[in-house]
Amino acid sequence: MIQVSREWATPLTIGVFALMAVTGLLMFFHLDSSLQKTVHEWAGWVVVAAAALHVTANWLGFKRYFKPGAGAAAMAVCVLLIGASFVPLGGSGGEPMSxxxxxxxxxxxxxxxxxxxxxxxxxxxxxxxxxxxxxxxxxxxxxxxxxxxxxxxxxxxxxxxxxxxx
Structure with a gap:
């Protein structure tokens, strides 16, 4: 079994985050190529795996963010945003379409x-x-x-x- 180590889990997380950030920004500003969109979509799976490995490697420190405070509040806001992302907008909701x-x-x-x-x-x-x-x-x-x-x-x-x- 592969031991999860911060020595490679953290750099992998940082690298794939940078890849997602750059390709995401290019797509947002419509400066992307079709390859960048494909890379962004597939790298999304890698970022999920890398984040899971990073959390595993840093579990003892990560647990403290679940205690009341700024960390827990930030995670709660993100959970609420995930839920809100399922609310339909545009066309049918009265919002103007792009x-x-x-x-x-x-x-x-x-x-x-x-x-x-x-x-x-x-x-x-x-x-x-x-x-x-x-x-x-x-x-x-x-x-x-x-x-x-x-x-x-x-x-x-x-x-x-x-x-x-x-």
């Missing part, structure tokens, strides 16, 4: 004959391109959203197909 969300909703709900020209394509070209990638619309009056069912990954795939040059 401009990209508004644009994506408009594009996904518009008939293909209105969307195709945005990509410099005729309706026929767009139908053929989408069908060639496994996204079959009934006709030019159908919307991309009608076949993607609100799945953002499939919607993104459809838009990438439309954006390709011929």
């Amino acid at each position: 401009p990209p969300a508004i644009a994506m909703r408009a594009i996904s709900q518009a008939p293909l004959k209105a969307v195709a020209p945005l990509f410099g394509k005729s309706s026929e070209q767009a139908l053929k391109a989408l069908a060639g990638s496994g996204i079959a619309l009934a006709d030019e009056n159908a919307s991309i959203g009608s076949v993607t069912g609100g799945d953002r990954e499939r919607m993104g795939a459809a838009l990438r197909v439309l954006a390709r040059r011929q």
